[in-house]
Amino acid sequence: MTGEATRGLEFDPIEQARTQWVESGWADAAAGMAAVTSLMRAHQIVLARVEATLKPLxxxxxxxxxxxxxxxxxxxxxxxxxxxxxxxxxxxxxxxxxxxxxxxxxxxxxxxxxxxxxxxxxxxxxxxxxxxxxxKALNTEVFEQPGLSGRDLRTLVDVLTRLRRSAGDF
CATH class of the missing domain: 1.10.10.10 (Winged helix-like DNA-binding domain superfamily/Winged helix DNA-binding domain)
Structure with missing residues (x-):
């Protein structure tokens, strides 16, 4: 991977896409698109951390x-x-x-x-x-340091639980 691919962007591409959605006349879908795209990107980030932790094992x-x-x-x-x-x-x-x-x-x-x-x-x-x-490795390297505060973690879990429930997950 090149340094360009591993360095953070100077802007949020999902927020830019949301703005473009609104400007293209899709305002009713813009927030949902941003939420789903953010969730998918967060999944990629977390999965990469988890897999990197487990790969040596x-x-x-x-x-x-x-x-x-x-x-x-x-x-x-x-x-x-x-x-x-x-x-x-x-x-x-x-x-x-x-x-x-x-x-x-x-x-x-x-x-x-x-x-x-x-x-x-x-x-x-x-x-x-x-x-x-x-x-032990996941607890130390991922679960104890997820990149969110305790309050944000509780909110995130609550929101995702509601999403999962409304989708019939349980």
Whole structure:
């Protein structure tokens, strides 16, 4: 990446786009466009920080989420269907993540003892150790320093919760 791409701009391109939306006769959509575009850019920024933190540990955020879901489960294992439901992702995404985690020796997969059509995914001791190291790194490098005040964080979570609820997320 060149220095130009990593240096901040001298203006806010999203605010400029909002102004151009208004000037183009789309004033009713301008605030929504700015909000959605800001959310998408914030996602890129946060995901880049998270992935940079996890990369040295050899795990993506999607796989980390699976590890932590298993880590928090009472038995250290869950059916694949439950993993997909809790993470709100397509079964193919769960299969892909579990395949990679299994190849790395971080989880095991076996036939569910009560439903032979289902698979049970279990955290290995190596997976548990990696989940703990990754959580420590994310807490230190990302979650404890998100770039917002405590009050702003509460407001952001409240607003995003309302957005998610209105979209039928829960």
């Amino acid at each position: 050899g795990v993506t955020f999607a796989r980390y989420e699976v590890l932590m879901l298993l880590w928090f489960s009472k038995r250290g294992s869950l059916p694949m269907k439950i993993i997909g439901s809790r993470l709100q992702v397509h079964p193919t995404s769960v299969t892909n993540a579990v395949d990679r985690l299994e190849d790395a020796g971080l989880v095991t997969r076996s036939t569910h003892p009560e439903d032979r059509r289902a698979y049970l995914v279990a955290l290995t001791s190596t997976g548990r150790e990696l989940a703990e190291r990754a959580t």
